[in-house]
Amino acid sequence: MSTLRDLVEEHTNLEPADIEHLHRLAGDWQLMSDLSFADLIMWVALDDGQFLCVAQVRPTTGPTAYQDDQVGRIFGGAEVAHLAIARDQGRIWREGDPVWYGDTPARHEAIPVRRAGSDRVIAVIGRDTNLSTARTPSHLELNYLTTADDLAQMVADGSFPPYRHPGETTSAPRVGDGLIRLDGGGKVTYASPNAQSAYRRLGLTTHLVGEELSAITGRLADDPLEGGESAEALLAALRGEAPPRRELEARGATVLMRALPLMPAGTPIGALVLVRDVTEVRRRDRQLITKDATIREIHHRVKNNLQTVAALLRLQARRVGVPQARAALEESVRRVASIALVHETLSMSSDEAVDFDGIVDRVASAAKEVGAPESRVVMRRTGTFGVLPAEVATPLVMVLNELLQNAVEHAYGPGDEGTVVISAHRFRRQLHVTVADTGFGLPDGFSLEASERLGLQIVRTLATGELRGSIELRRRAEGGTEAVLVVPLSKR
CATH class of the missing domain: 3.30.565.10 (Histidine kinase-like ATPase, C-terminal domain)
Incomplete structure (x- = not known):
């Protein structure tokens, strides 16, 4: 299977900066897919008017619209008319009736992809929702969908995804771990049950909705400095910045937080905060660190003991008058010393x-x-x-x-x-x-x-x-x- 970069470089004339932006988007768009309950498919336009699929992601919060992998497929004509409209007009396309993929009804949407500082559309995201289980959405689902629409507009504006901070991965937290939505003033307008539970483990006894999250976060932390940094990260997201992730520790619990600005059409309207209770993960990390340190100490002591044995054998060899016995002891010294070398190296290794x-x-x-x-x-x-x-x-x-x-x-x-x-x-x-x-x-x-x-x-x-x-x-x-x-x- 060809990679996104291979497909784009082979079939288009996009600039390296454009390809890098598409890579960052593909690394962060699981968030938008889960919030949308929809498949996201990245399309690039070809010279003959057809579109090539270069990346695909399925939602973890709902059923997929595609059982088969779409990456590498080329479509044209009426099947991609909505993609052409989004590309040519530079707007999100939401018109049209549901379409069928086999026995699966799906709703089409098309989102133009721009890079920050450029008005040129470099790709189109197809957002395709499986309608086979359609029903009246719950309060949680409505908040998910509203947030997904804000992120979709940010993709069209070029302000999503934010640049990743050094050392960060895309593994956590995710939508299902806990989601909080803030208004422009920093107050909580929605908190998912998992997010509420994460804050309860930190010591919060009240409901989050209606509270100013930065003030609560700074007050709950065991370390005032850590709490201040986490609160400042939330405020930075409200200002339109993308702060690095923070871990908050309180009452023996550890919660990982990621704050993302919500600024469709370039206007800050609030922030999206993803939280995950990582208490057990950090506890196991500490146990592993302790075990690693213990193992390294054991190797260090074994090395010292082997060197002591080698020194004793060397001393004994000097006192032996029989040449054959002396040679045998000296060979034993070298053998013990070679094993000690391995333990010396292991004592300085993390594995x-x-x-x-x-x-x-x-x-x-x-x-x-x-x-x-x-x-x-x-x-x-x-x-x-x-x-x-x-x-x-x-x-x-x-x-x-x-x-x-x-x-x-x-x-x-x-x-x-x-x-x-x-x-x-x-x-x-x-x-x-x-x-x-x-x-x-x-x-x-x-x-x-x-x-x-x-x-x-x-x-x-x-x-x-x-x-x-x-x-x-x-x-x-x-x-x-x-x-x-x-x-x-x-x-x-």
């Missing part, structure tokens, strides 16, 4: 994932440092490992530590020059890792499965067990050895 490239670079640097003093081996990494979950990172760093140690210690003789290359890339939800050197190569008859060396046994066990992947050690055609590791990254 159970790590940027693995930095860990690999540190492990490679450590492997080179423990080589012979006269070693002239160069470590190099190509490609990127990316972000890996902790359950993959911990065994993978141990595997790479063993492979790099083998390359440094056994691939080259004292004073030999050489290169060890660690390459990584992702393909089809798999991580492919290769550790290649240009050294002596594998001995004749070598078999990874039959090898009794502890390091290689660790590599094989972790690669096929913990990582659920595969590992292969083989000779390179140009000389040297390469280890090929394939690790699946699908959900575990």
